[in-house]
Amino acid sequence: MIQRAVVLSTGDEITSGKVLDSNSNYIADRLNEIGIDLVGVITVGDVPERLEWAWRTAMQMADVVISTGGIGPTADDLTTETIARITGKSLWRHEPSVEHMKRLFAALGRPMPENNLKQALFPETAEIIQNPLGTAPGFRMMVQQAGHTSHLVVLPGVPREMKPMLDQQVIPWLRANRGSEKIFATQVFQTFGISESGLDEAVAGLIRPDEAKVGFRASFPQISLKLMVEDYPGVAEKRLAELSERVRNRIGPYIYAEGDSTMEEVVAELLTRNRLRLAIAESCTGGLIGHRLTNVPGSSAFLIGDLVTYSNQMKIDLLGVSPDTLREHGAVSEQCVLEMAAGARARTQADVAVATSGVAGPDGGTPEHPVGTVCIGLVAEGVSTARRHQMRGTRDWIKLLTSQVALDWLRRYALGLPLGESVLFRR
């Protein structure tokens, strides 16, 4: 019965500060999802006595120890040897892993260095965890010491190899050995226009702690809400569906996606599906809206162009903004962004156009237009809307938040929703 875990993160590159350990965070998140208590994370460099201490300590503390790193081909990769020494097991060579490595090297057209054979050595009783993307397979084994049973799970340190191994081979096994017939059913909502504490408040009265675990993750511009229901198969899903419906009824207008989609992916999908061709006119965001949308594969299906008119003269020459507008209202005005959007739309024959203009700071603010003043406009057939926002924060934050509002407007437009007032955040 596996209920408590320790994560062991090894490598001089981590203790020297050269590499940020993102693996532990990933594993912690996955363990949390399946209801396994992460007692702690221990990180040590590639020093034999420290590794040995870390393994012994972790094994005492937990039912399962999940380690990353230290199973490469070089002399400072010590994880397997350390475990063999502690547990008194000898090492044997797993021939299918040798074959797998040979195939990988052959695919690269390179001979396999002799020292890679080390990666096919495992302690007796170990079960191999396949590594489809790299040369170092992982393994797991059960150890009994001082009357306590612990399971050891050894994974590589390279995140792109570690993550699928964890997700596909370790998490299902852990879930099956939690000592509970219950499962976790999860649902994620991506939101915009409501702060994390606002979400917390909105959901607090809605879902009792015994009905579901509620998690928030605010990595702006992604602010997500996760529901986790623990119950028997068949029941958990039903209860989750009911709770999800409650959430939709309460905070529906703020939800832009269910699942892991980003705002730009949602917008790209909506514009493509509705065959809406888009033009962008950016000033203060400087290309960020275009950049985000072109991160989505296939964006050429809907994006005609993005005119980043940083100077006033360009707003006049390229977008046809009237010099009178600039003189009377200034570049940071509802009138200006409307003319920018209308101009971009006309020149590109797009169906819909968005425009931004503002003071991203840290300099350039005036009493009338302090840093953080941003205007956003959207123009389409029968639609011509602009709004002024007062944002707070650093330059990159103001750019990011402005781009998010503009994308949210495109989403709302494509769905036929009112463009609506956005709640803005302060970092």
Added chain:
Amino acid sequence: MIQRAVVLSTGDEITSGKVLDSNSNYIADRLNEIGIDLVGVITVGDVPERLEWAWRTAMQMADVVISTGGIGPTADDLTTETIARITGKSLWRHEPSVEHMKRLFAALGRPMPENNLKQALFPETAEIIQNPLGTAPGFRMMVQQAGHTSHLVVLPGVPREMKPMLDQQVIPWLRANRGSEKIFATQVFQTFGISESGLDEAVAGLIRPDEAKVGFRASFPQISLKLMVEDYPGVAEKRLAELSERVRNRIGPYIYAEGDSTMEEVVAELLTRNRLRLAIAESCTGGLIGHRLTNVPGSSAFLIGDLVTYSNQMKIDLLGVSPDTLREHGAVSEQCVLEMAAGARARTQADVAVATSGVAGPDGGTPEHPVGTVCIGLVAEGVSTARRHQMRGTRDWIKLLTSQVALDWLRRYALGLPLGESVLFRR
């Protein structure tokens, strides 16, 4: 004499995977710079007995324990109480810290909640570490237990508060108590156009391990090389200057900055200083070059505009690319990017213009133009250069690398250097 450290990272938000612990990496890097051996990192949640175990363990392992988190105002902030309990000290209230908090709340126009007073409680003998940016001050204290002296350093978990406290109040103190009269003199070089292993090779024969510690950090597009010389004051700086000169002589063409500047900051500085006005014409990079340059405050001094012409028709209409060129050479061609750059320059009356066009993938590749084919062009008075690259990697990687080459060309142009062949990287 402080030689060995343990970092203690606390908080349920970390063990639940909600927050990625970037503090430990930052502290590890700083400790490495001043030659203090980081024995390990221990992470636990806000559970009294786990915190107590972590502190006791860390104190046994190290001369200094640096902890982050657990000093906020709420009930699950347990660090100070845990230390008081372990060390048998009582808590006293530090009145200047109370005054500091009151001032912070007054500046926000809010009353100070009563529970914030908890943050002004410290164990006897603690010395306060000021927190100019937040309400929770840190502290340090010396503890003798079982014949071993250890120093405890307690810092808040919020990175923007923790980092300056560490840099300004903890690192200088650690440096002074390393038990060595020697100091570390450091120099950082930012490079582009050479891989990490290429850098390693180039420097390997140049600097002996006993002359300086050489560190690499590859967080693309930043690939940096750091020299650290440990010696007596006055001597260390001289030796560093001599070694830095050797590095410049060997890899000079690849160095775009000394210190922490980004490529976009260097380009912005050069264009501004030389009063060069810039226009950009982007296709495959989709706005990323404009976005990166407008992240630099004051970019309106040199950037006129950025025409993201994603469709062929826009390349014709907005930039004046000839339909014949598109028909004969295609949009991904040296001829096309030259016409794009020339068109952008002419329409904006810029001094210099860069243009990009390519296949960022994952779809859209052809036998003639596989994914990763990218053309970059630069046009200025008397200059008209374009080059085709074959890159490998994901869509975001190809966009990023293309933007980096284009920025590097602008840097070279502004410095009067040959645009040169770039070594490209594979992720």
